[in-house]
Amino acid sequence: MTTDTLQDLYEVGEAPPLGHIPTRMHAQVIRASRFGEPRKAFEHEVVATPSIGPDDCLVYVMAAGVNFNNVWAGLGSPVNVIAIRNKAGEPEDFHIGGSDASGIVYAVGENVTNVKVGDEVVAHCGTWDIHAPEVRSGEDPMYSPSFRIWGYETNWGSFAQFTKVQAHQLLPRPKHMTWEESAAYLLVGATAQRMLHGWSPHTVRKDDVVLVWGAAGGLGSMALQLCKLAGAKAVAVVSNESKFDYCKRLGAVGCINRRNFSHWGRLPHWESTEAMNEFNAGARTFGKAIWDALGERRNPRIVFEHPGQDTVATSIFVADTGGMVVICAGTTGYNADVDLRYLWMRQKRLQGSHFANDDQARAFNDLAVAGKIDPCLSQVFDFDGTGECHQLMYENKTVYGNMAIRVGAKG
Numbered sequence: 001m002t003t004d005t006l007q008d009l010y011e012v013g014e015a016p017p018l019g020h021i022p023t024r025m026h027a028q029v030i031r032a033s034r035f036g037e038p039r040k041a042f043e044h045e046v047v048a049t050p051s052i053g054p055d056d057c058l059v060y061v062m063a064a065g066v067n068f069n070n071v072w073a074g075l076g077s078p079v080n081v082i083a084i085r086n087k088a089g090e091p092e093d094f095h096i097g098g099s100d101a102s103g104i105v106y107a108v109g110e111n112v113t114n115v116k117v118g119d120e121v122v123a124h125c126g127t128w129d130i131h132a133p134e135v136r137s138g139e140d141p142m143y144s145p146s147f148r149i150w151g152y153e154t155n156w157g158s159f160a161q162f163t164k165v166q167a168h169q170l171l172p173r174p175k176h177m178t179w180e181e182s183a184a185y186l187l188v189g190a191t192a193q194r195m196l197h198g199w200s201p202h203t204v205r206k207d208d209v210v211l212v213w214g215a216a217g218g219l220g221s222m223a224l225q226l227c228k229l230a231g232a233k234a235v236a237v238v239s240n241e242s243k244f245d246y247c248k249r250l251g252a253v254g255c256i257n258r259r260n261f262s263h264w265g266r267l268p269h270w271e272s273t274e275a276m277n278e279f280n281a282g283a284r285t286f287g288k289a290i291w292d293a294l295g296e297r298r299n300p301r302i303v304f305e306h307p308g309q310d311t312v313a314t315s316i317f318v319a320d321t322g323g324m325v326v327i328c329a330g331t332t333g334y335n336a337d338v339d340l341r342y343l344w345m346r347q348k349r350l351q352g353s354h355f356a357n358d359d360q361a362r363a364f365n366d367l368a369v370a371g372k373i374d375p376c377l378s379q380v381f382d383f384d385g386t387g388e389c390h391q392l393m394y395e396n397k398t399v400y401g402n403m404a405i406r407v408g409a410k411g
Contacts, residue, residue, distance in 0.1 A: 009046065012161065012383045013410055019117050021058060021107055025049045028386040030074050030095040032082055036264040041074030042159075044383070047094070050156045050164040055130060057115060057167050058107040059123065064158035064184035065100025066381075066403040067218070068331070071394045073097050073152060078334075081153060090155065091258035098158030099125035099151035101165075101171055102182035103408065112167040121161070121170040124186050125150045130168065141344050149355065158183070159386055161407060168358055170367045177375060179409040184402035185222065185368060185375040190356035192222040193364040195304060195326045196230070199351050202302060202324035206231035211290060211300040211318065213307050215252060218402040219328070221376040222364075223304045224250040229372060235293045235300070242266040246400050249375065254293025256397075261286050264310040267337035283317040290318060295391035302326065309333030316342055316350065353374040376401030383407055 008023040011015050029045040052058050067147045073081050073095055082095050090313055105119045115121060129146035141147060151157025156164040173182045196204040204210060210227050214220040215236030227234035228251025236247035236255045244255040258264075263282025268275030291297045299320035305312060308330030315325045316338050325348065330336070342348060356364070378401040381389045389403050 013406075013408060015035070015060065015408055016106075019103070021049060021162070022179070025050055025161040026383070027096045028383070030070075030082075030097065031093065031294075032076065033082065035074065035076030035080075038071055038074040038394050039387040042387035042390065045094075047096070047160075049162050051165055052107060052109050052112040054109040055167055056109045057105055057112060057123065057165050057170060059101065059103040059163050059165055060106045061098075061101050061103045061158050061161060061163050061407040062179035062409045063102050064098040064405045064407055065183045065185070065187060065367060066389050066393060066405060067099050067187050068329075068393055069099055069149060069152040070097035070157075070159075071390050074390060075394075079181070084153075085155060092155055094155075096155055096157050096160050097151050098160070098163065099149060100183050100185075100187045100404075101158035102135075102161055102179050103158075103163070105161065105170070110166065113171050114167055119170075120173040120175070121366065122173050122182050122186050123150070123165050123169045123189055124171065124355065124356070124358075125169070126150075126190075126361065127154055127166050127169065130166065138359055144356060158407070159405065160351070163239070171362060172369055173234050174369045174371070176201070176371060177368075180380045180404040180406060181375040181377045184218075184377045184404045185373060186361065186365060187355070188218040188402065189222040189364040189368065189373065190201055190361040191328055191353070192219060192226055192304075193360045194228050194356040195328055195353045196223060196302065197363070198353065198356070198360060199324065199326060200325070202349060204230045204232050204302060208232040208301045209290075209294060209298050210234045210302045210304060211315070212239065212252070212304045213237045213311060213315075214331075215247045215250075216400050217398070218376065219306060220247075220304070221250055221401045222373070224252050225373055227251055229367070233294060235290055243400065250376070254295065256286075256289045256293055257260070260289070263314070266309060266335060267313045267339060270339070279313070280317075283314045286314055287318045299323065307332045309336050312336035312350075316348060319348050321346040322348070324351055326351045326353050328353045328355075375405055377401045380411070381405045382411070
């Protein structure tokens with residue numbers, strides 16, 4: 001193809017010749033002036049295509065996954081990600097989100113050796129300074145001060161025709177999956193991988209009882225599958241009984257409808273005997289529901305948590321003696337109370353967990369490539385549906401599993 005046929009902007013779904021980088025691209029853009037509900041926060045704009053550094057890659061995005069972090073980005077809460085980056089010296093007064101992607105490598109930096117132009121890839125969302133002393137010395141990069149979530153704490157995410165990534169983020173795409181399926185699973189899957197396999201000695205084992213909150217959602221659906229692969233006994237907690245069959249198909253041995261209980265929320269003051277007794281009675285009833293779903297009187301060795309404020313007190317209560325509550329979010333709020341008597345006297349563990357490192361992301365992706373993971377893709381949106389699908393997530397109106405947005409892929 002001669003250069004006079006090349007364009008500086010291509011329509012969404014129209015792929016440039018492999019390796020040609022147009023100067024401009026279509027993107028779904030958030031600006032501070034539009035902060036608010038997602039359907040208004042995202043707007044289709046044309047922006048300059050980002051340049052890459054020596055350790056980076058530019059990926060032509062075929063499809064993008066949808067995660068709650070860019071609901072937060074659109075709201076401008078709990079933090080203004082644009083202002084934080086501007087304060088750090090980045091010039092862009094906008095945010096292009098998206099923390100999951102499938103696509104094709106179109107350009108690589110001079111130091112990149114793990115991928116080449118033309119490779120079909122997925123991207124995990126962990127970024128860090130690969131030259132930082134603590135990273136070079138072999139420490140878990142998740143603990144590095146340079147760690148950021150790509151497409152949320154960094155700009156140039158996957159809701160655009162091209163995304164800028166660090167080369168180590170890229171992994172092989174499962175070729176048996178569609179582009180949309182390939183884009184849907186990695187953020188939640190790698191997060192679940194670290195939660196269930198990253199916190200020795202509380203790594204999931206054969207016959208372990210694992211309580212999985214939000215089991216029909218994107219994160220929970222990955223946790224159920226990892227439990228099944230490990231031979232563990234997962235009990236799924238969901239919002240209605242219509243989700244029971246879905247969870248059992250993914251590996252749950254039993255299910256609980258959380259709406260059958262009313263004791264959720266923060267603990268009352270410990271000196272309020274009547275209120276504490278009421279909470280404890282509700283938590284015990286919930287604990288019995290776990291036994292009933294399981295078919296035996298055993299408490300969870302691992303509680304897979306992310307609702308936070310409404311559920312942590314109960315999770316600590318029902319966890320087995322010597323067990324662990326592992327938590328990666330606070331979707332019902334960030335203030336969580338713990339009855340310390342149960343925590344210290346029964347030697348339970350409350351463990352925070354955040355995304356995954358390269359090894360953990362690769363371990364989960366290997367399972368996907370091997371056909372052992374269902375991406376649990378329930379809904380696919382066109383590019384201009386980016387705001388709408390985030391609105392559904394914001395309003396908790398998603399169906400099951402994960403959602404994806406077509407960018408370069410065609411329906």
